Amino acid sequence: MNEPAITPEIIAKHGLTPDEYERIQKILGRDPNFTELGVFSVMWSEHCSYKNSKPELRKFPTTGDTVLVKAGEENAGVIDVGDGWAVAFKMESHNHPSAVEPFQGAATGVGGIIRDIFTMGARPVFNLNSLRFGDIRGDSAEARTNRRLFAGVVSGIAHYGNCIGIPTIGGEVYFDESYSGNPLVNVFCLGVLKHEEIARGAASGIGNPVFYVGAETGRDGLAGAAFASRDLTEESKQDRPAVQVGDPFREKLLLEACLELLASGCVAGIQDMGAAGLTCSTCETASRGGTGVEIDLALVPKRETGMTPYETLLSESQERMLVIVKKGQEDSVRQIFEKWDLPYAEIGTVKDDGFMRVKENGVTVVEIPARSLADEAPIYNREVSEKNLPAPFDAATLPETDVTTALVSLMSHPSLASKRWVWRQYDHMVRLGATVLPGSDAAVFIVREANKILAATSDCNAIYCRLDPREGAKVAVAEAARNLACSGAVPLAVTDNLNFGNPHKPENFLMLREAVEGLAEACREFNTPVTGGNVSLYNESPNGTIDPTPTVGMVGQIADMKHVTTQAFKAAGDVILLLGNLGDEIGGSHYLKVVHGQKAGLPPRLDYATEKALHNGVREIIRKGLVQSAHDLSEGGIAVAVAESSLSAKPALGASIDLGSTGLRPDVALFNESQSRIIVSVTSENAAEAESVLKSLGVPVQRIGTVNSTGTLQIAADGKSYSWQLSDLETAWGETIGKLME
Amino acid sequence: MKFAVLRFPGSNCDQDCIHALSTFPGTEADYVWHKDTSLGGADVVVVPGGFSYGDYLRTGSIARFSPIMKTVKEFAAAGGLVIGICNGFQILCESGLLPGALVRNRDLHFLCKHVYLRVEQTDTPFTNASTKGAVLNVPVAHGEGCYFADDETLKRLNAEGRVLVRYCDAQGQVSDASNPNGSKENIAGICNEGRNVFGLMPHPERACDPFLGSTDGSVIFQSLLNWPTSPLRKSAA
The missing domain is CATH 3.90.650.10 (PurM-like C-terminal domain)
Known part of the structure; x- marks a missing residue:
């Protein structure tokens, strides 16, 4: 030869x-x-x-009462969902192929993950994806390349998913310069099977x-x-x-x-x-x-x-x-x-x-x-560099900032703007399951063959992970669980996709180790075993290493259709409650990044007891039929969350909010990203009962405003009031990505 | 009433059609494989959506050569009821059972969203349970749903009342702004001369369950179920 x-x-x-x-x-x-x-x-x-x-x-928790097939045993983990039915799900990356050939790279990523699922004997029923690109704004060659990659990846996912007839029902898309030239394409598929059908x-x-x-x-x-x-x-x-x-x-x-x-x-x-x-x-x-x-x-x-x-x-x-x-x-x-x-x-x-x-x-x-x-x-224990956490961010170093324009900047940043342009290209309705359409906290899907209601989400705030990978990873798990709770779901299990840089660099390996330990700890706390996933290292381009991105895909179950809840406000006159505290942590926030151009400071801390009480609290008031809408606070803080609940309503509904006397700078009050917070709307008749249930469960709660049909969003804090026309916010939030991509 | 839901390689709304039909009392629905030549005594043929043969050539262009399509043509010629949804509409056009063609959407992207349809005619097996001018909220999901026909054909379709549904806004206004894909004259669905073959791009089977946001699509299936006893049927005959 x-x-x-x-x-x-x-x-x-x-x-x-x-x-x-x-x-x-x-x-x-x-x-x-x-x-x-x-x-x-x-x-x-x-x-x-x-x-x-x-x-x-090996540090991940992989066992639990519902685990039928463990991580690493087969192509995908399998989790019991009751009545003899189970789900197989997994997330996998196709980052490098997508960097070189975005359409086929993304398409074959989808194909690969679907095969992993039906190899288990499961019928694939829905897909999610978690995508990261460089900045798509402006006329630079780099921005044009990033737009080409973004457009190519989205149409590749659409091409494969739509044709095979598996709905793409949700996910996330973020844009940050660290992914320029090295996009992340993490695709997730879930399938359903009977216990005895596991192959x-x-x-x-x-x-x-x-x-x-x-x-x-x-x-x-x-x-x-x-x-x-x-x-x-x-x-x-x-x-x-x-x-x-x-x-x-x-x-x-x-x-x-x-x-x-x-x-x-x-x-x-x-x-x-x-x-x-x-x-x-x-x-x-x-x-x-x-x-x-x-x-x-x-x-x-x-x-x-x-x-x-x-x-x-x-x-x-x-x-x-x-x-x-x-x-x-x-x-x-x-x-x-x-x-x-x-x-x-x-x-x-x-x-x-x-x-x-x-x-x-x-x-x-x-x-x-x-x-x-x-x-x-061979197995390698790579060298790690010394851990070095940033100091808490001192907001006093920031110039005075007009929060009215700041909110518009945040809402129109491609990371926070509506992803309508993306998901309208995906057939998200085939298989008759998408009862909550893309764009809410979690996707909710009725699995017809099993008569089960599942909720799924993917989350990761990579800015937090860059600044403190351990805390950032914990927050990714907490946020996923919070998103599920807001939808009315109890989390079942997790799949993860660890996207990091070259492991031979000690600073990169430290990030991987910290993030894994954070994920593992949080998954134990939320009782969500890791059923498998994927590791993608060497995410480096001539521009440098990506922000560490341990993406969490979490699946939960909703007991009754009556409990399915969305983020959109429902009716004028409803009372808006803040579950959790006002918060004051601005380090690592999108406000700092988008408005002040800084990825800096210590990102928000997570307290498990507070977070778990919050999830139980919101699920309890949902189960009691007291909730009209629920939305977790994440990037952009309370101002962005309220605006999103307003704009998600059809037609959009206004809101009038008063945060009272916070003693904070207005930008910190409106845009801080402290964890363990949710806004819910309830009818005025149900408000008192919701508050008393939450208090009895140890969840801090306060009435912060009402839903209205004035066509404006108004937020007051410390005696000052700020307002926005919903139509302006809708243009900023709803049309940005479509316009950039035309 | 007995429904035959065709399955081509690449059909992917076949299971959805069976599920939606199963929610109507008095229906019986079965799959028919494309290599078969018998419709098993069905009263209605459903050509479901999907990407038959991958739609790599031209949408619907290969499915028309499947053995079952010869039977469907004979069935239609004898007055049998046929409804083609999305890729099914494309297949019916390619098979010559309906005039015109479906081409790439105006903005070139696949589009999945709820749209509004105005019911234009009610003297058909597919729309008799509705009212003229009624507005239906039904989703579309297609990359090639832009209806095209030459002026002569459009003139005939209009003159003969064969445009059954048009894209409109929530108030029923037909305008360019309410046209999701650039279809000629906002056409969303048409029937044949005999009014027994209907093709439409929107998915009525996805709008038969309140949990999916709309039940407006059920009027199409209800119309089919009502047809055998409809007074309109006699006048049509």
């Missing part, structure tokens, strides 16, 4: 260190050939092995045939996992072949065929081909099954001729699955694939020797112990 000789340069090009190469030689008892080197390179990449983050990930990705049953089904293998996405485990550089554009091309129609057929196949009882094990394609699926199924798998590449359906074993094994062509079939059931399996017009082939068998053995026309080209690839990658 004409394979390149293994040289130190070739080894380095594969992202393997000399030590790692030595380890490979020890495992094999010989030198690897070129194809084997490629196999080790992708399986031991950060993307597949988590070699830099594993010691940290396993293990190659069990010696002698069982191994089937390949789905799209033909091509040269696209060669070694994408290795590509995702490097910094983005000027040369990354040349890596475009490392980005795959998605075909949502093929995936729709694959999805229906696989669910039909799993229901038929012919399947012993199933695994999607995602990162590292055939390589990963064969060695992982063998490793999980404690078996070996032998395949012959000559049998693999291909769309190009002359592909080498290296290329075939490392291709990340999309929409492919590996299915271990119970011996004797091959014909039933063939019938289903033929019904759905899918290419398929029997490519190998399950063996008892623990090896991943790959042949081409009968000649062995790869022979590696499967376990060494899937579970025995």
